Amino acid sequence: MITFDTNQLDTMAWNNTVIQMLIRLGEYKGKQALYFQQSPEILTALKNVAIIQSTESSNRIEKIIVTSKRLELLVHEKVAPQDRSESEIAGYRDILEVIHSSAEHMRVNNGLIKQMHRDLMKYATGAGGRWKQADNNITETLPNGNVLIRFVPVPAFQVDTMMQSLNTGFQAKRDNGGIGDLILIAVYVLDFLCVHPFSDGNGRMARLITLLLLYQAGYEVGRYVSIEKIIEETKEQYYNTLYHSSMHWHEGKNNLLPWIEYFLSIMIKAYQRFEERVGSLDRGRGWKARQVEAVIKHMMADFTVADILERCPGIAGPTIRQVLNKLSREKQIESISMGRNARWRKSEI
Structure with a gap:
């Protein structure tokens, strides 16, 4: 049952964990404008990386995989898709671009959602843009090969009515x-995934709609840090929490x-990464070296120059190597392998 058609949200007592996460996210949102006024080259570099990572991760969750080289060429529209997987990538890229540029003008309703799905599938099957024609189940293939039904979504004949209820209920709230908003x-x-309105592409559509609604609510972090990548990194938790929160959904008695809590946690991770990569608001002399040192300080495992480059957009390799050499002389870090892909580790002092 669509949650907005019940009184669950009106009667829920939020625990301290949720309250603290909401307060923290409110603080992050309040600081966004300060960071957005900082170095444009860093924000541009972050945005370019996030687009590639979002496209890759959201598709890889669904086992749609292409090589890194082809991925980058497809995202930058330098080549045409050559197979089904590349066609899926190209469709996701197109919708992501529209959301980034026009989110404030995209009112979420049945028509928009079907249009987004049509564009998602246009290179792959050309059969997108309509609700599922047959009932579908959410299943899991066990190691022994048996298929487990994890959830039975809304039947096909109810999809249009349920989606209309979801969109109007959300807007009213x-x-x-x-x-x-969060x-x-x-x-x-959650409700979208329980309805499962399409025969294919529901997971990717859910993640695209997530970004769209976040941008409309003023949470811009997804432009600069890939939320889809964080979901991929926490994929097991993603599926487990969906499973637990969808139990008894049809009766309107599910535990939201x-x-x-999972959704708020990935938002916090995204803002943490954003602030780590943008660095201090201090842009005085030597800030690049200070930013590299701050990133290294938070490394939890062995790392390479490439790892630091990803976290320090706009800072060149020579600057990073200078900092590595300085910290090595000070015995704060140590080299554990040499050569082109040299690895480093924080010293145990």
């Missing part, structure tokens, strides 16, 4: 203003909390 977005995504 948002207009009312009594419940925070909670509403998390619940919308596991999914909401």
